[in-house]
Amino acid sequence: MSSANLIRVALGAYLLIFFSYLLGPLVVMSLTAFNSSSFPTVSPWACFSFEWFDVLFNDKHIRDGIYYSIVIGIGTVILSVSMGLAASIVLTQVWPKLRSTYYTMIIAPILIPGVVLGISTLVFWDRAGALLGATDGSFLHGLFHNGIFLTILGQSSFIASYAMLVFVARLQRFDTGLTEAALDLGATHTQAFRKILLPFMRPAIASASVLAFLASFENYNTTTFTIIDYKTLTTVLAQKVRLGINPSISSLAFIIIVLTIFAALAFEAANRNKERKLAVQQGKVSANKSGVLPGFMTGNPAAILLVLLAFVVIVLVGTAQKYSPEACKVQVREAKQIEIQQRIKELREARRIKDEARAAEEAEQPAQAPANAPQNSGAFGNVFAPGNLSEEEAPKPDPAPSSGTGAFGNVFDPNNLNSE
Amino acid sequence: MSSGVAVDLENITIRFGDFTAVKDANVNINGGDFFSFLGPSGCGKTTILRAVSGFLEPSEGRVLIGGNDMAGIGPNKRPTALIFQNLALFPLMKVWENISFSMEVAGASAAERRKRADELLDMIALGGQGDKLPSELSGGQKQRVAIARALCANPDVLLLDEPLSALDLKLRQHMRTELREIQQRVGITFIYITHDQGEALTMSDNVAVMKAGVIDQIDTGHNIYDDPATPFVASFVGENNVFRGKVKSISGNEAVITTNRSGDLLSRITPAQVGKLAVGDDAMMFIRPEALELAPRDADSKTTISANVINEEFEGNSFSVFLQGDGGKQIKMSVPNLGQDRISVRGENLSLRYDASNAVTMPAGELASE
Numbered sequence: 001m002s003s004a005n006l007i008r009v010a011l012g013a014y015l016l017i018f019f020s021y022l023l024g025p026l027v028v029m030s031l032t033a034f035n036s037s038s039f040p041t042v043s044p045w046a047c048f049s050f051e052w053f054d055v056l057f058n059d060k061h062i063r064d065g066i067y068y069s070i071v072i073g074i075g076t077v078i079l080s081v082s083m084g085l086a087a088s089i090v091l092t093q094v095w096p097k098l099r100s101t102y103y104t105m106i107i108a109p110i111l112i113p114g115v116v117l118g119i120s121t122l123v124f125w126d127r128a129g130a131l132l133g134a135t136d137g138s139f140l141h142g143l144f145h146n147g148i149f150l151t152i153l154g155q156s157s158f159i160a161s162y163a164m165l166v167f168v169a170r171l172q173r174f175d176t177g178l179t180e181a182a183l184d185l186g187a188t189h190t191q192a193f194r195k196i197l198l199p200f201m202r203p204a205i206a207s208a209s210v211l212a213f214l215a216s217f218e219n220y221n222t223t224t225f226t227i228i229d230y231k232t233l234t235t236v237l238a239q240k241v242r243l244g245i246n247p248s249i250s251s252l253a254f255i256i257i258v259l260t261i262f263a264a265l266a267f268e269a270a271n272r273n274k275e276r277k278l279a280v281q282q283g284k285v286s287a288n289k290s291g292v293l294p295g296f297m298t299g300n301p302a303a304i305l306l307v308l309l310a311f312v313v314i315v316l317v318g319t320a321q322k323y324s325p326e327a328c329k330v331q332v333r334e335a336k337q338i339e340i341q342q343r344i345k346e347l348r349e350a351r352r353i354k355d356e357a358r359a360a361e362e363a364e365q366p367a368q369a370p371a372n373a374p375q376n377s378g379a380f381g382n383v384f385a386p387g388n389l390s391e392e393e394a395p396k397p398d399p400a401p402s403s404g405t406g407a408f409g410n411v412f413d414p415n416n417l418n419s420e
Numbered sequence: 421m422s423s424g425v426a427v428d429l430e431n432i433t434i435r436f437g438d439f440t441a442v443k444d445a446n447v448n449i450n451g452g453d454f455f456s457f458l459g460p461s462g463c464g465k466t467t468i469l470r471a472v473s474g475f476l477e478p479s480e481g482r483v484l485i486g487g488n489d490m491a492g493i494g495p496n497k498r499p500t501a502l503i504f505q506n507l508a509l510f511p512l513m514k515v516w517e518n519i520s521f522s523m524e525v526a527g528a529s530a531a532e533r534r535k536r537a538d539e540l541l542d543m544i545a546l547g548g549q550g551d552k553l554p555s556e557l558s559g560g561q562k563q564r565v566a567i568a569r570a571l572c573a574n575p576d577v578l579l580l581d582e583p584l585s586a587l588d589l590k591l592r593q594h595m596r597t598e599l600r601e602i603q604q605r606v607g608i609t610f611i612y613i614t615h616d617q618g619e620a621l622t623m624s625d626n627v628a629v630m631k632a633g634v635i636d637q638i639d640t641g642h643n644i645y646d647d648p649a650t651p652f653v654a655s656f657v658g659e660n661n662v663f664r665g666k667v668k669s670i671s672g673n674e675a676v677i678t679t680n681r682s683g684d685l686l687s688r689i690t691p692a693q694v695g696k697l698a699v700g701d702d703a704m705m706f707i708r709p710e711a712l713e714l715a716p717r718d719a720d721s722k723t724t725i726s727a728n729v730i731n732e733e734f735e736g737n738s739f740s741v742f743l744q745g746d747g748g749k750q751i752k753m754s755v756p757n758l759g760q761d762r763i764s765v766r767g768e769n770l771s772l773r774y775d776a777s778n779a780v781t782m783p784a785g786e787l788a789s790e
């Protein structure tokens with residue numbers, strides 16, 4: 001094999017590993033959302049099912065969490081985008097010697113741990129309320145101890161810095177001559193800002209808003225301190241992880257992934273469309289382009305892949321209306337019961353053989369009989385261990401094997417082992 | 421033609437920190453004039469214009485527009501419109517929106533604005549292009565849109581900051597005549613900035629020549645070319661041959677200077693410097709290349725120069741002959757092409773003569789760097 005080939009293979013392997021590292025967890029997580037098993041897992045695969053989406057939509061905590069996450073996200077977008085815009089404009093106006101100091105100060109919140117921001121927000125507004133003489137029960141006191149209000153402030157304190165970075169990058173390309181031209185033509189400063197600078201900043205405002213919303217939506221460190229008696233999606237999830245999770249979280253992740261893909265696709269399509277329009281306007285490309293693929297997909301395998309994925313999702317959502325996993329679940333349950341019963345039979349058989357053997361022994365040495373009894377239950381406990389696991393895997397503990405359980409009820413007693 | 425509004429700069433000094441960008445400028449611009457500031461890049465032309473349009477306040481002195489002191493009046497309140505060096509068209513607005521921007525901020529309706537914009541577009545020969553974006557126009561078209569946008573504001577004074585510098589030569593020459601025509605049609609005061617002396621001379625009623633923040637001369641283009649006030653003006657405006665020497669004698673407005681190489685030379689004292697030159701002073705004499713000609717045998721030695729030919733170039737309408745001059749500088753003679761094969765051979769010693777009225781002498785000073 002030539003070294004060029006070797007390099008190509010190595011590169012391919014690297015890319016494969018890299019992308020499985022990036023996307024593997026997402027794929028696995030998405031799959032677990034469709035497994036009826038009560039624990040997020042792919043193997044063993046029980047039944048293809050949409051029940052976890054139902055569970056998700058019926059979970060009031062998650063619903064509330066999403067609702068407040070969105071409310072806080074919107075508040076944070078409004079506050080941090082306006083603060084970031086103002087800060088970036090000041091940066092261009094401030095005396096050059098002060099600029100780097102000012103920049104450092106404005107950027108500092110990004111470097112401060114979110115936990116510290118959370119706690120200090122909490123403490124600061126409590127103190128501020130006290131200083132302003134807000135007594136318990138007054139509006140101000142209520143506001144300064146309101147989880148949503150505090151979370152928006154706390155998150156904005158550093159998200160505004162991110163927004164500012166986006167704005168500074170855009171502002172660097174702004175020709176201040178345009179503002180001067182507007183003033184020269186009789187515009188007031190407000191008009192110049194509204195009609196010249198703001199339209200120029202619009203793309204940056206859009207990306208800063210998306211960035212701010214996402215940063216707010218996924219924030220935990222700061223939120224966990226400032227949210228107080230409310231909850232956001234992140235805090236709900238954190239709580240759930242502590243108490244043990246089920247695949248409804250996977251289904252939430254799946255929904256988020258799909259939404260992201262669709263947003264990315266829409267964005268890409270809009271972009272390509274705009275570019276093409278411009279090209280057509282400038283007469284570079286003929287308006288009626290031939291070919292089956294929409295313009296934005298040509299020469300972009302990732303886009304094609306995304307479209308396929310989107311198609312799969314649409315099919316999934318379509319079948320979700322009709323497909324019922326009940327039949328499959330009943331099957332799985334029956335299979336499990338049969339397996340359990342088989343086990344029980346085998347165990348009975350084993351016991352019978354042992355009993356017979358013991359009876360034979362007892363006949364020979366009757367004096368040892370009392371000592372053997374506890375040993376038996378111990379033996380059962382060990383034998384039954386695998387069955388124990390499989391029972392946990394069943395979607396809902398089924399009363400069916402209770403006939404067996406009754407017989408071996410004592411086996412599940414943890415003291416059973418200790419007693420040995 | 422309306423009489424237009426006068427602009428006066430009274431003892432304007434403009435400093436940026438320790439750096440003085442404009443020093444004690446006094447300029448009176450008549451209403452309806454096409455007035456140019458001419459000077460090399462970085463001499464403070466834009467700075468003066470920004471003081472007139474209100475983007476900066478002079479450190480000292482006053483700006484008067486139509487006799488009114490403009491101190492404390494912002495750019496959006498002054499009756500001026502500025503055409504920026506880089507045009508500063510609004511990239512996100514259509515051409516017609518650009519042109520009618522001044523009406524938009526004044527609260528005019530869209531229909532009114534569109535109507536006026538279309539009128540102006542017709543005037544600048546861009547009718548029907550109002551719905552394009554500035555990025556879809558060519559350089560010359562952008563230029564005209566910028567002019568239309570400024571004119572739409574109905575200014576009393578139009579300020580133009582090197583508006584043609586970005587255009588190619590042909591277009592530049594075309595736009596010169598067009599600008600002059602527009603100015604005569606609208607009859608308002610134009611203040612024009614350029615580092616191109618050709619532009620200044622062809623278009624302007626009056627020209628101010630600037631050097632490093634100082635105005636050296638204000639006069640008509642013709643006078644500036646014929647009677648430069650300082651060595652800087654003489655060497656910056658048009659081509660000129662310089663001869664350095666000491667004043668030997670003065671009679672009336674004529675002087676004889678003694679040069680190292682060409683002996684005694686007679687010339688006029690430039691009008692601005694009459695009476696300021698004394699015998700024994702260091703002086704500079706300037707003769708234009710086209711004022712030199714081959715000397716007949718019996719020519720007066722006080723108006724002849726003899727030098728060796730270095731090189732000759734054929735320029736179509738003329739021949740340029742380069743000769744060995746004083747202090748390493750070449751002397752250039754321009755001879756009209758009247759069908760001669762050539763004027764000289766390399767290395768040949770030539771006698772050149774000139775008319776004393778075509779040569780000017782002034783106290784020695786700084787020359788414009790080439």
Ligand SMILES: Nc1ncnc2c1ncn2[C@@H]1O[C@H](COP(=O)(O)OP(=O)(O)O)[C@@H](O)[C@H]1O
Nearest residue numbers: 436439441459460461462463464465466467468
């Ligand atoms: N805002 C400013 N701060 C400091 N120096 C300036 C400023 N504006 C202009 N200058 C200086 O003033 C001088 C004249 O500039 P300008 O008027 O733009 O020259 P020009 O004649 O080329 O238009 C230049 O040396 C420039 O560096």
Ligand SMILES: [Mg+2]
Nearest residue numbers: 465466505581
């Ligand atoms: Mg300039």
